[in-house]
Amino acid sequence: MIVVEGLAKLYGEFVAVSDLSFAVQPGQVLGLVGPNGAGKTTTLRCLSGIIPPTRGSIHICGYDLAKDPIAAKRQLALFTDEPRLFDYLTVEQHLAFTARIYQVAGYENVARGLLEELELTDKRQALPGELSRGMKQKLVIACGLLHAPKVIYFDEPLTGLDPLGIRRMKDSILKRARDGAAVMISSHLLHLVQEICSHILILKNGRNVSFGSIEDITRQFSVAAGQANLEEVFFRATGADEPGPAPGS
């Protein structure tokens, strides 16, 4: 579903991502983790066609993102941590606009279902400026799911959500994966990754430090130093020191 080979992204001489290769199959949820500046967001931006990679190839559902970007983009959706909406379009107008862009015939029924599922029905006529952050996030999700994408990327999906929203977001991600979507999640929240991801890709300085199923990676790092949870795996894999006591404690 997502096949990445030799992906690299350079800004001048600065290497943001280097020689990255991995694949995500339908139904799999891949967690993308790494310290700040590891290249997680750059990777997701390359994978969603926002920025062109410097080297390497990306295939989405068999379509080469560089050679056939339109067909590839029709299959994917990216949800960023910061909801980005058009200030002057209402909730309903956002959906109508997205439907035309993705050519979703008879979108009205799908949109109605999504608005109900995301509890936005009462806000159909509201502008983004009248919505809370969580509601804006929901609108972005409604727009993103309107064309039933087969590949879904989440960049810090839980930012700004309340506990109920977090629970629903997790369920929603797992539901999409169960329905056959290939899902990638970039997050610093290791407990989220451990809870819902089937696979994990650890990045450091733009390079692949470790890639595999959660069980394999945990086992790999446990062999060397006893049983480890994902947090310990993260620190060992990235070579970061274990955090000391919190300031003021």
Added chain:
Amino acid sequence: MIGALFYLQFHTVWNRIAMRFKRLKQPKYLAGGVVGGLYFYFYFVRYLFGGGRARAGLAATQGIPHLDPALLESIGALILFVVLVVAWLVPHQRAALAFTEAEVAFLFPAPVSRRGLIQFKLLRSQAAILLTSLFLVLVSSRFGGRVWIHAAGWWLILSTLNLHLLGSSFGRTMLLERGISSWQRRLIILVLLAGVVGVVAVWVSRSLPHLDLSRLRTPEQIQAFAESLLVSGPIPYLLYPWRLVVRPWLAPNATAFLIALGPALLILALHYLWVIRSNVAFEEASVDASRKLAERVAAVRSGNWRAGKQQLKSRRPPFVLAPVGPPAIALLWKNLLSAGQAFRLRVLLVLVVLGLSMTLSLGRTMGNSDVSMILGMIALMFIAWSLFLGPQLMRQDFRQDLGLAEVLKMYPLRGWQVAFGELLAPAVVLTALQWFLLLLSLVLLWHADLRVLDRPARLAVAAGAALLLPVLNFITLQIPNAAVLLFPAWFQTGKDGPQGIEATGQRIIAMLAQLLVFVLGLLPAAIGFVVVYVVCRLVVGFSLALLLGSVTAAVVLAVEAALGVLLLGQLFERLDLSAERTG
């Protein structure tokens, strides 16, 4: 505490200046800085250091009449008085000091007294006042006077004005807290104002009975009347404090300045005491004002001028958007929605019907008159202006959506499709407006006695123009849009965006580039027009040849526009804002 606030202000200004100097290492800022610097030098600075001859020469060429200093003093005082009356009369909000959001976050929870916050605000406003004074000196010194006297004079005027505006906002809030509503306050001020106007009117009727307003026709007569009104009688006394404020600015020499300085400083000090001793709760309103200010600045800097002024409201879409069809139409639909309710087909039709009925009735009553002719010419002039100014005013394209470029890039659309869609809304609006004006001018000039163009020729010109205008709009709109995609940092939002001299320079470069590209773009079309017109003229009449020439020019321009859209699409596909941020 004031030491810490001074430290904050000093380093804020210093770091900002240092950052802007560092940024000059980048060619785009250096070029803007050089061009902006040259502009300011040639337009303003050389008059400061060019000696009295340069300034006197300019004053002479500008035809500035010599006015009595007492009259100038009263005029200046009157302007200040009007500004201050408006400040007391119009606003209805509670006192709010506009802090930045960072200042609110750091200073409001900190152990800083209310008075400390006011002092900080005053300190911070001094940076803006000094900069504004410098700018005003650059302007006012072009017309004579000593530079340092103007500089000190402007500083005194602006500082006093700033303190009074702040004090009036505190005063209004205190009145609100004592149960006097905004309307009651306005009523009291209007009654007082009516009393003042009454006193002046009585004096004018008693002391200046010979003045007849209908005889004020020449500038000299108006000046003599103004002198009688403003220099003698009660007005100079009523305006006395404000005359003291403007007097240093008008001082002809150092001695006169020093004499005028004392009273002006006293008024400034009294204002300072008034403001600093006011104990008004401004924090809550300030937090809200700071947030709104931040939003407005971001909106205006991103080119969304309307969002900066008013709160957005949901609007009815311009047409029903079907879910299937050319995707570019979705961008047209979205951008027309953002343009507002005025840009709807129904509004345009009403405008056409009204305009046509008015011009037709005008044509029937006036016929071959100068009025119809002048109005027709004005309509044509507006069309010409709209070609150049329209693309600057209608910004519902990449300039508006630059902040959402990453969202647009995720859409399953080719670059050219996005570019075409983004250009459609301003092109459609401008074309509709120009066609409307063209129709009006045709009707207005229908009966005009134009020997060069008979009626069939007028129809041919109008038809040719109607064909050319949409493609011309597409081309003129492509230039600023290409600039946005080529140099996104020049259009960056927020405080990191270009400001000051380099921003002025960048705008000048962009304007010249736009003019150059427009002229170059017109050349092939003009050649095509001339060739076809000359050839056709051998076999057909003037009007038909003109029309065929116009069609050829429109085709050439359409090809250019199509190539431009493809190029713009490529630029959009290559656009990488993250590279700009790291650069």
